[in-house]
Amino acid sequence: MTARWELVQGDLTQVKADAIVNAANSALSGGGGVDGAIHRAAGPELLAECRPLGRCPFGEARITRGYRLPAAHVIHAVGPVWQGGTHDEDAVLAACYRNVFVLMEQHGLRTVAFPSISTGAYGFPIERAARIALKEILAALERLPSLQRVTVVLHSERDLKVYQRALES
Ligand code: AR6
Secondary structure: OOOOEEEEEOOHHHOOOOEEEEEEOOOOOOOOHHHHHHHHHHOHHHHHHHHHHOOOOOOOEEEEEOOOOOOOEEEEEEOOOOOOOOOOHHHHHHHHHHHHHHHHHHOOOOEEEEOOOOOOOOOOOHHHHHHHHHHHHHHHHHHOOOOOEEEEEEOOHHHHHHHHHHHHO
């Protein structure tokens, strides 16, 4: 059986999947980083669908359509802002990944691609985030036979190497 997950370097906005995950902010208002890239590529309809959803608390996720993206849906997950590790950041990050998989199951989605949530503007140390992300992804694959493919798309070669090393350890 082929592996149901993969780590790749690239641009998340180019990925064709049932859903891509956005590293969003609580206002779901768009922003910089991968959030900005997703909104630019999807078009203004994405923000129009986000607006009535209201605030999304840290650790939670909301689903919209993908509009002009190759992905059918966007799952907007709000990761924690790193505050030194003393504010439940690990648990909030893990909750993000788990809540994405809850929405996948509810909506009958089988393929998903993630960015490295919280490790850009939100400052979460990437080595630590990679361990949490991979643990939750592998647990979800075990739990949910309906999941066909989970891809983590790392923007840089350096970040890809961090995730590959986390997988080995
Ligand atoms: N494809 C894949 N990964 C990307 C892309 C891309 N096109 N662009 C950036 N990344 P960040 P956060 C990587 O800052 O830390 C926004 O303003 C990037 O290199 O996008 O969760 C939101 O509105 C990094 O590894 O998200 C929030 O306010 C990773 O995506 C805030 O930033 C996440 O970095 C969220 O911060």
